[in-house]
Amino acid sequence: MAVLGLATLGLVLSNVVGIALLRDNMMGRVDRQIEQLAKVGKTKGELVFPAKPVRSDAVSELLARRLASAQLVMIFTPDGKLKADTAVDDRPVIDDLRTGVTYTVPGTADHPWRLHAVELPNGNTWVIAQSLAELEQTETSAIAIAVAVSAVTLLLIGLAANAVVRLGLRPLTRMEATAGQIARGDFARRVHARDPHTEPGRLATAMNVMLDRLQAEIAARTESETRMRRFLADASHELRTPLTSVRGFAELHRRGGDADEAMRRIEDEAARMGVLVNDLLTLAQLDEERPLDRGPVDLLEVAADTIRDARVRVPERHVRLTGLGGALAPVSVVGDEARLRQVAANLVGNALCHTPPDADVTVRVGRTDGAAVLEVADTGPGIPPEHVPRLFDRLYRVGQGRSRADGGAGLGLAIVAAIVRSHGGRVEVDTRPGAGAAFRVFLPDSEAAPSPR
Missing domain, CATH: 3.30.565.10 (Histidine kinase-like ATPase, C-terminal domain)
Structure with missing residues (x-):
């Protein structure tokens, strides 16, 4: 997910920058074109348009040949009235006519215009206007293409990343399955490490070492518990034997038996039990590791x-x-x-x-x-x-x-x-x-x- 997010961010930034550069490049070409036509019109504008408006087909054909690359040419009188133009239907809306600079104005249709005006020697103003409809259409097409290509690219990156992640996580998936078997009590199970130089391989090796130690500790504890149970059973038996003898001879003495023999046997069993208890105490003290x-x-x-x-x-x-x-x-x-x-x-x-x-x-x-x-x-x-x-x-x-x-x-x-x-x-x-x-x-x-x- 993080890789896909970074890829998306990178594609969005690159597309935004690319489209902006493309627009600037096309806008620069339009500006250079209309500025060059404006220079031509400054010197030969009156040759193209006669002093009085002409509405014949010959004039239209002449303008179409001379200004084939321009969308619109207009001439304004010194008092701001339109003297002549080549517009048919669509035309720019000029509220403030400025000379010597190239700027953008809205049009009567849905797209703006780029225009440049120069002042002629006779006081008229020569205006060259270029419609930005083609530029905006190109920009829209570029955006659509960029979005489509980006979507396909992100899809391919996502599929590739998913495949790579699944392939990389395969050793961890095997470790998870092995860990589940170990959790169910199979401590002899081990993780197979194909390449010990990779991170999953090193992790598998570390897990196997840990499992070996864990199994050894469990075996040692089990053996210790077995010895302890056996020790307690034997110690109980060893203590029960002299206690049973003491109880028996005491009962014999109470019933009027040989008092000297009974007391001697009781003393012997008590001494034997004392030796056993002392030995057990010695072992307990040694187990505590006293100084x-x-x-x-x-x-x-x-x-x-x-x-x-x-x-x-x-x-x-x-x-x-x-x-x-x-x-x-x-x-x-x-x-x-x-x-x-x-x-x-x-x-x-x-x-x-x-x-x-x-x-x-x-x-x-x-x-x-x-x-x-x-x-x-x-x-x-x-x-x-x-x-x-x-x-x-x-x-x-x-x-x-x-x-x-x-x-x-x-x-x-x-x-x-x-x-x-x-x-x-x-x-x-x-x-x-x-x-x-x-x-x-x-x-x-x-x-x-x-x-x-």
């Missing part, structure tokens, strides 16, 4: 203390401390000492809990590739490959060896992963069925550690 109590921490000291605690709890198990690829040496990092001790304790406790009594547990401390490493390895049965991707999920247990009877609620490794991630590190697992498992914690060392928050 850590950072400071220098020696991983060698942390590992040694953890091993001493393990030997006190299970003195029959073989737990040893070695260096990572060399002799033992202090390994300093910047972190929250209490959290890092919890990491070491969870890994060692996990290895002791889920391996046979004759399996060895080895804790290694060292540096590699600019990172501090804490490794806990065992010689147990290992972990099946299908369970490895979900080892760090909350409340996830592997088989019967990770049942509640073994004391595991499935939160230890989730807490390890959350603490290590909050320190800017990562956890890796190396395991094969029948070849044991090795959990490696990589932390920024003291030179590359993040500043305290």
